[in-house]
Amino acid sequence: KNEVEQSPQNLTAQEGEFITINCSYSVGISALHWLQQHPGGGIVSLFMLSSGKKKHGRLIATINIQEKHSSLHITASHPRDSAVYICAVYYLTQGGSEKLVFGKGTKLTVNP
Amino acid sequence: NAGVMQNPRHLVRRRGQEARLRCSPMKGHSHVYWYRQLPEEGLKFMVYLQKENIIDESGMPKERFSAEFPKEGPSILRIQQVVRGDSAAYFCASSPLRTGARGAFFGQGTRLTVV
Numbered sequence: 001k002n003e004v005e006q007s008p009q010n011l012t013a014q015e016g017e018f019i020t021i022n023c024s025y026s027v028g029i030s031a032l033h034w035l036q037q038h039p040g041g042g043i044v045s046l047f048m049l050s051s052g053k054k055k056h057g058r059l060i061a062t063i064n065i066q067e068k069h070s071s072l073h074i075t076a077s078h079p080r081d082s083a084v085y086i087c088a089v090y091y092l093t094q095g096g097s098e099k100l101v102f103g104k105g106t107k108l109t110v111n112p
Numbered sequence: 113n114a115g116v117m118q119n120p121r122h123l124v125r126r127r128g129q130e131a132r133l134r135c136s137p138m139k140g141h142s143h144v145y146w147y148r149q150l151p152e153e154g155l156k157f158m159v160y161l162q163k164e165n166i167i168d169e170s171g172m173p174k175e176r177f178s179a180e181f182p183k184e185g186p187s188i189l190r191i192q193q194v195v196r197g198d199s200a201a202y203f204c205a206s207s208p209l210r211t212g213a214r215g216a217f218f219g220q221g222t223r224l225t226v227v
Contacts, residue, residue: 004154035218040223041220041221042203042218042219042220042221043203043218043221044218045217045218086154088155093168095168097160097167097168099168100155100157101157102147102154102155102156103154104153104154105154
């Protein structure tokens with residue numbers, strides 16, 4: 001079982017729809033990161049969360065530490081939101097350094 | 113302030129050749145992380161380096177792979193005698209000393225294809 005599970009794996013939406021991508025993790029974490037990767041492109045950081053909720057434009061990220069679950073929401077989705085969204089969690093190793101563990105990503109396609 | 117620069121963006125190698133992937137961290141960043149993204153797989157940690165030091169290489173394959181981050185110049189991920197299974201996207205991230213991994217910025221990646 002992966003330490004970080006994302007759902008759904010693939011998501012197709014119509015422009016304007018409200019999108020939710022989920023991330024569940026099994027390791028104890030110090031923070032959680034949502035990343036965006038465009039086809040053939042680099043990786044861009046969207047949010048880093050350790051509690052509560054963050055909002056940036058049409059993007060909202062929430063985290064529930066007790067339930068080990070985070071969601072990424074996109075309001076009024078647009079074709080340019082089409083990308084792979086990756087959840088990654090930071091956890092402390094026995095040696096005291098922080099490591100990132102990644103989910104496999106959710107491929108979002110928003111049709112006009 | 114340029115972002116994390118990786119080159120080349122695309123690299124094609126024949127089986128048995130060597131691949132050298134370069135990563136220039138953001139200005140002022142002293143920590144470099146390398147990650148590999150295999151087709152249909154998530155990103156996996158490979159190695160964490162500071163200037164002239166390998167801090168954690170627990171994700172590096174035991175053979176053929178090596179990494180360095182010299183005092184001057186970019187960090188290099190070197191793959192000797194490449195095989196088809198090495199075909200992947202290799203991402204580098206850098207962060208300043210004070211933030212560690214959670215302050216890291218990612219590069220555009222190098223897509224290695226072994227033919």
